Amino acid sequence: MSFDLAKVIRPEVQGLRAYQVEVPPGPPPRIKLDANESPFALGDSVREELAAELGKALADVELHRYPDPEARELRGLLAQDLGVAPEQILASNGSDEAIQMLLMAVAGPAVTIVAPVPTFVMYEIGSRVLGLRFVGVPLDGSFDLDGTTFCRVLAAEKPRLIFLAWPNNPTGGLYGSPMVEEILRTCSGRACDALVVVDEAYTHYSGETFLPTLSAYPNLVILRTLSKIGLAGIRLGMLIGSRAVVEEINKVRMPYNVNALSQAAARVVLRHPDVVRRHASAIIRERERILGRLRDFTGLTVFPSRANFFLIRTDRPGDDVFRGLYERGILVRNFSRAPHLANCLRVTVGTPEENDAFLSALGAVMGHGG
Structure with a gap:
């Protein structure tokens, strides 16, 4: 052969x-x-509750049936926790799937994706897998971002998607909020039209979030995950944005992407902030x-x-x-x-x-x- x-x-x-x-x-x-x-x-009390919830899920869920495709109950709890509407949240199989969905939604001939580098490697890998052009803008010697240079690149490259890991992985640094907002304004029709993805995987350790600014920037998308706060094994992430953005990204989501047991485990943790x-x-x-x-x-x-x-x-x-x-x-x-x-x-x-x-x-x- x-x-x-x-x-x-x-x-x-x-x-x-x-x-x-x-x-x-x-x-x-x-x-x-x-x-x-x-x-x-x-902790023992939460683990006991988790075991009971998972046991109930195993007992109640008809395993020959698919899970709730929209993760409605889970998204309702997330909405309460985050202070947004359930329609502004898309549950995902880890934030990696949310990254993939965003890339799939904007993919096309000659589409460019921009991010500072070094950063989370899946932004570039996901882009290249889909045949997209990835442009990395190097951080300075202290691993900080030069906002003026970055916005100049955005104006020249006119990307459809910008990824900002906030704090950045693997460097740990947190770009200044005014700089991120300037990037959001630059991509709101001033120099280009692009979604700006602020990846807040480590928000519990930075104490900072862009959630309060969601209504001010229709091109802002925020990613979160439960992997960094004790539930890495269940692979649950979320995409948060305007209703319009979430509605469009939901069109490329794989059916039944979050399994019933992951949904049950996440519900327990969300009850114990x-x-x-x-x-x-x-x-x-x-x-x-x-x-x-x-x-x-x-x-x-x-x-x-x-x-x-x-x-x-x-x-x-x-x-x-x-x-x-x-x-x-x-x-x-x-x-x-x-x-x-x-x-x-x-x-x-x-x-x-x-x-x-x-x-x-x-x-x-x-x-x-x-």
């Missing part, structure tokens, strides 16, 4: 690398600080403690963070530091070979004990005490 797969798969897809997380060979890590997950379980706030506060305290300790390290650049992770750059090969940490049982995210991120590692904030172990291991790898 002479079947040639290369003649079937689009060249854009063949040129991509699948999304992968680097894990060296050997025994599994003792401490996992690589995926920006919450280190805290939900106090637990989410308490865990977020603990992580913020730990983040600031670790960053303060790291500033005493030599040979290390520590970048400010408003997320549940932080980025460091070492004065030695990042691969060596990554392997040294892994040999001591600690897995972090190695970005040292990625564009714009030479010798950079991203570290998720863990429990106090995990963080102390990381500091001690890093001190040993770098050749001094933590």
